[in-house]
Amino acid sequence: GAVVSQHPSRVICKSGTSVKIECRSLDFQATTMFWYRQFPKQSLMLMATSNEGSKATYEQGVEKDKFLINHASLTLSTLTVTSAHPEDSSFYICSATGQGADEQYFGPGTRLTVT
């Protein structure tokens, strides 16, 4: 149980375009979802926390207008990178937790490359 999927696993987009990444909890209701960014050979940096039906809470230094997060249902959260630039190229990982859970369940990640 407690499976989290991400789609797509890899995406390449051109500079200036927007790209959407989906995070789904497959077998539980995710009351809270988290989005992380990971640069090569570095740790995970939390970007934002989203609770179902509420606006996301962004970490300091993360541009909310650039990284749009929507958590419209208990099984789906989306991260949209708007007007992407090459410096947005990174590995984006989501995680989810449900009511009563004591850990986060991580998705497999999405590799974004902006050309």
Place this chain on the structure above:
Amino acid sequence: AQSVTQPDIHITVSEGASLELRCNYSYGATPYLFWYVQSPGQGLQLLLKYFSGDTLVQGIKGFEAEFKRSQSSFNLRKPSVHWSDAAEYFCAVGASDSSYKLIFGSGTRLLVRP
């Protein structure tokens, strides 16, 4: 502020040898502590977690970790490493504000010599 330190950027061990990965945390109360493993290009898999109780925690894949409050440490150990254990290992502490947030260490890359 809470923080997690993994002092070893990378460690190389021979297959069959024992392993210890270090993790130190800074936290005011009893922390929630986690160890995750990440294979290249993959998400994170939980190895084990500590919330309370027995300070020696058993995890998956033969891993264990010991919580030592006096040393603010939560080191990960395995008695005999397998080549498939080569990966990146992250220690994390749960945030104190009940937000379920995790604060990650910088990670330790484990290389296994045949």
